[in-house]
Amino acid sequence: MLARLADILLFQAGFNTAVVTAGTTLLGIAAGIVGIFVVLRRRALVADAVSHGTLPGVALAFLGAVALGMEGRSLPVLLTGAAVTGVLAVLTVQWIRDNTRLPEDAAIGTVLSVFFGVGVVLLSHIQTLPGGGQAGLETFLLGAAATMNRAEAVTIAVAAIVALAAVALLHKEFAVLAFDHDWAAARGWHTRLLDLALMALLVLVVIIGLKAVGLVLVIALVIVPPATARLWCGRIGPMTLLAGAFGGIAGWAGTAASALFADLPAGAVIVLVAAGMFGASLLVAPERGAFATLLRTARQRRALAARAMHEAG
Amino acid sequence: MTPPPVTIVDSERPAPWAIAPDVPLALRGLTVAYRATPALWNVDWDAPAGAMSAIVGPNGAGKSTLLKSVLGLVPTLAGEVRVFGAPLAKARGDVAYVPQRNAVDWDFPASALDVVAMGLYGRIGWCRPVRRRHREAARARLAEVGMADLADRQIGELSGGQQQRVFIARALAQQARLVMLDEPFAGVDAATEHALVTVLRGLAATGVAVVAVHHDLATLADTFDHALLLNVRRIAAGPVSEVLTEEALQRAYGGRLAPTQLRALARAV
Numbered sequence: 001m002l003a004r005l006a007d008i009l010l011f012q013a014g015f016n017t018a019v020v021t022a023g024t025t026l027l028g029i030a031a032g033i034v035g036i037f038v039v040l041r042r043r044a045l046v047a048d049a050v051s052h053g054t055l056p057g058v059a060l061a062f063l064g065a066v067a068l069g070m071e072g073r074s075l076p077v078l079l080t081g082a083a084v085t086g087v088l089a090v091l092t093v094q095w096i097r098d099n100t101r102l103p104e105d106a107a108i109g110t111v112l113s114v115f116f117g118v119g120v121v122l123l124s125h126i127q128t129l130p131g132g133g134q135a136g137l138e139t140f141l142l143g144a145a146a147t148m149n150r151a152e153a154v155t156i157a158v159a160a161i162v163a164l165a166a167v168a169l170l171h172k173e174f175a176v177l178a179f180d181h182d183w184a185a186a187r188g189w190h191t192r193l194l195d196l197a198l199m200a201l202l203v204l205v206v207i208i209g210l211k212a213v214g215l216v217l218v219i220a221l222v223i224v225p226p227a228t229a230r231l232w233c234g235r236i237g238p239m240t241l242l243a244g245a246f247g248g249i250a251g252w253a254g255t256a257a258s259a260l261f262a263d264l265p266a267g268a269v270i271v272l273v274a275a276g277m278f279g280a281s282l283l284v285a286p287e288r289g290a291f292a293t294l295l296r297t298a299r300q301r302r303a304l305a306a307r308a309m310h311e312a313g
Numbered sequence: 314m315t316p317p318p319v320t321i322v323d324s325e326r327p328a329p330w331a332i333a334p335d336v337p338l339a340l341r342g343l344t345v346a347y348r349a350t351p352a353l354w355n356v357d358w359d360a361p362a363g364a365m366s367a368i369v370g371p372n373g374a375g376k377s378t379l380l381k382s383v384l385g386l387v388p389t390l391a392g393e394v395r396v397f398g399a400p401l402a403k404a405r406g407d408v409a410y411v412p413q414r415n416a417v418d419w420d421f422p423a424s425a426l427d428v429v430a431m432g433l434y435g436r437i438g439w440c441r442p443v444r445r446r447h448r449e450a451a452r453a454r455l456a457e458v459g460m461a462d463l464a465d466r467q468i469g470e471l472s473g474g475q476q477q478r479v480f481i482a483r484a485l486a487q488q489a490r491l492v493m494l495d496e497p498f499a500g501v502d503a504a505t506e507h508a509l510v511t512v513l514r515g516l517a518a519t520g521v522a523v524v525a526v527h528h529d530l531a532t533l534a535d536t537f538d539h540a541l542l543l544n545v546r547r548i549a550a551g552p553v554s555e556v557l558t559e560e561a562l563q564r565a566y567g568g569r570l571a572p573t574q575l576r577a578l579a580r581a582v
Contacts, residue, residue, distance in 0.1 A: 040421065169440040176431055179421045182412050186384040187435065188405035234467045236422045 032247025053089025055119025143267030432486025
């Protein structure tokens with residue numbers, strides 16, 4: 001079994017498994033790197049609204065494709081639908097925030113659950129259709145990396161590379177947007193456009209994460225690796241690279257584990273790997289980790305006590 | 314608040330298009346409203362070059378609103394803003410903005426040098442990396458505000474006064490001819506305030522127009538050359554000694570300062 005695990009991790013377990021593992025690894029890297037800017041811009045919860053908002057889109061795209069006599073399970077069709085309602089969810093949150101007295105968190109909670117509810121109703125309806133039960137749409141809830149075919153994995157990999165290229169070009173501007181929005185606007189930057197670009201990248205990462213990780217858990221891939229990276233360093237440059245690395249490791253190791261144990265949902269395993277790295281970092285990270293903080297405080301208190309005794313003679 | 318009565322525009326004052334390009338900042342009839350409540354009403358003002366100008370007035374007088382509307386962060390309802398004779402869109406490169414220190418999250422993962430380098434982004438250009446020579450330029454601006462030793466320090470580990478210096482160094486890096494600051498001395502101790510004033514005075518001495526929102530009338534005369542006394546409308550403007558009259562202060566702060574306080578302030582000038 002260990003030999004098989006090593007084969008998967010080293011991309012030796014057959015071409016299909018290798019492609020799928022590479023796809024989810026790239027997904028993890030892109031999610032971690034886009035996630036840094038999403039978290040610093042304080043849009044982490046909006047990411048959750050996007051992911052839950054995709055479910056009605058997936059279902060409607062399936063119904064629409066079937067009605068038109070097309071293949072309902074085609075991933076590009078389903079993800080297009082997912083992107084449309086995911087974006088619609090963000091726009092609804094923004095509209096509620098700007099035009100009512102509800103604060104943003106309440107708006108997110110409302111929109112997230114309503115969109116998800118609509119999606120679940122549509123999904124139940126699809127289950128009753130002839131052939132609907134075999135559509136496999138429920139895999140979008142918790143992800144099914146192992147059942148991805150080669151074309152799907154390649155789609156995910158390409159989209160992840162597009163997201164990475166966009167961040168490589170705009171990271172400097174995203175950082176200013178997140179740190180000092182008003183200052184950027186005062187310079188005449190189109191901050192609204194820049195925010196939209198960041199949201200677009202977030203939507204991209206979320207929808208390509210749907211198939212592998214599932215919409216319930218994909219937000220973890222956007223938030224946990226950046227949170228882990230933050231424990232290790234204090235500068236945005238290294239932090240971004242680390243978040244990509246942590247996300248990549250989670251995607252890679254999580255997919256391998258779920259390929260080994262067919263019953264394990266890949267999304268949950270990927271998130272658990274990410275959470276494991278976060279937990280370990282919380283304890284052992286230098287400077288910001290719990291142990292380091294404890295040791296430092298104890299040392300400083302001892303030094304203080306020694307000085308006080310010295311001064312008291 | 315009931316809206317003030319509409320005033321007839323004075324035909325004597327120069328039209329916006331006739332403002333000379335050597336006036337760093339000119340406001341004509343600037344009017345801003347949040348929903349249906351006026352925050353600024355028909356304000357005329359010229360900020361002089363090579364001088365320190367303060368925007369003063371009671372809470373809710375529209376001081377920060379004036380700054381933000383000049384910078385295009387808040388839409389104007391009526392009136393004109395000219396920066397060196399041009400509309401703002403054509404003069405963005407001439408203006409540097411120093412936001413209130415508490416407007417940003419200082420836990421942001423950046424060093425003092427990183428923040429100052431942002432002031433160079435206009436010259437570096439979009440999608441292009443920050444290079445060594447940019448970092449050296451940013452380091453030099455930090456040295457000008459006495460922060461050379463702290464360039465690589467995490468911004469969250471700096472004191473309030475040091476954070477304000479970082480913000481001012483970033484404005485220096487922009488090499489603007491008009492620098493606008495929102496409450497630059499809020500929450501810093503007297504020694505730091507003195508150091509910041511020295512930096513800003515040096516900047517003004519090179520011909521830059523420094524415009525700051527200021528709330529401390531007691532330090533106004535020591536720090537600034539010119540003042541715009543504001544309470545939604547313009548109450549008075551000009552050299553500080555001419556602005557701080559008992560009558561003008563009464564009109565701006567009426568009811569908020571005791572008569573003895575007003576007299577003491579006016580006498581202190």
